[in-house]
Amino acid sequence: MKAGGCETLFLLEHEDVITVGRNAGRGDLLASEAVLASKGVALRTSDRGGKLTYHGAGQLVAYPVLDLAPDRTDVRRYVHDLEEVLIRTVADFGVPASRSALPGRWASVWSGNDKLAAIGVHLSRWVTTHGVALNVSTDLSRFALIVPCGITDGGVTSLERLLSPRPAPSLVEVAARFVARFAEVFDRVPAP
Numbered sequence: 001m002k003a004g005g006c007e008t009l010f011l012l013e014h015e016d017v018i019t020v021g022r023n024a025g026r027g028d029l030l031a032s033e034a035v036l037a038s039k040g041v042a043l044r045t046s047d048r049g050g051k052l053t054y055h056g057a058g059q060l061v062a063y064p065v066l067d068l069a070p071d072r073t074d075v076r077r078y079v080h081d082l083e084e085v086l087i088r089t090v091a092d093f094g095v096p097a098s099r100s101a102l103p104g105r106w107a108s109v110w111s112g113n114d115k116l117a118a119i120g121v122h123l124s125r126w127v128t129t130h131g132v133a134l135n136v137s138t139d140l141s142r143f144a145l146i147v148p149c150g151i152t153d154g155g156v157t158s159l160e161r162l163l164s165p166r167p168a169p170s171l172v173e174v175a176a177r178f179v180a181r182f183a184e185v186f187d188r189v190p191a192p
Helices: 032-039 075-091 140-145 158-165 171-186
Strands: 010-012 017-020 041-046 054-057 059-065 108-111 113-125 127-135
Touching: 032 041, 059 113, 059 171, 075 108, 075 113, 075 127, 075 171, 113 140, 127 158
Parallel strands: 017 041
Antiparallel strands: 010 059, 017 054, 059 127, 108 113, 113 127
């Protein structure tokens, strides 16, 4: 790693925030900053790839900090592997998901025509930052404040919606499966 640190996988749940990626235009923001503030939604610029997305309660956000050198120095492979982690994670809960074959939907995981997980990464000298957001029991109405990831011809969904009327797994349960699948796909051994 650049500063000699250890590889780390941060798992968290954000407070309500819309993040603006490097490829975003403000035209995809459908509410004024005043409206966002009245709803308690922050707006933050980010150096990750991608466009606008929402993060909030009920969403598992994972930030891998990995050194991909020397044997994994391929951005598309890295994103493909993150998609694979997400696909395997949701499969553990009986939810089929896949990468989209449609143009403009690269770097995400879908269930039918609804986006289940978003990916936005940043790499510097093959060290990764930023990551993925998986909707577990997320308030999907918040996505109406933006054009999620600039995609106008698809919806957004969550494990909660896809598993209904069965209860959704907890964020802790999903995080545990995510860690196991991440270790499997990236050939890492999680520290206790």
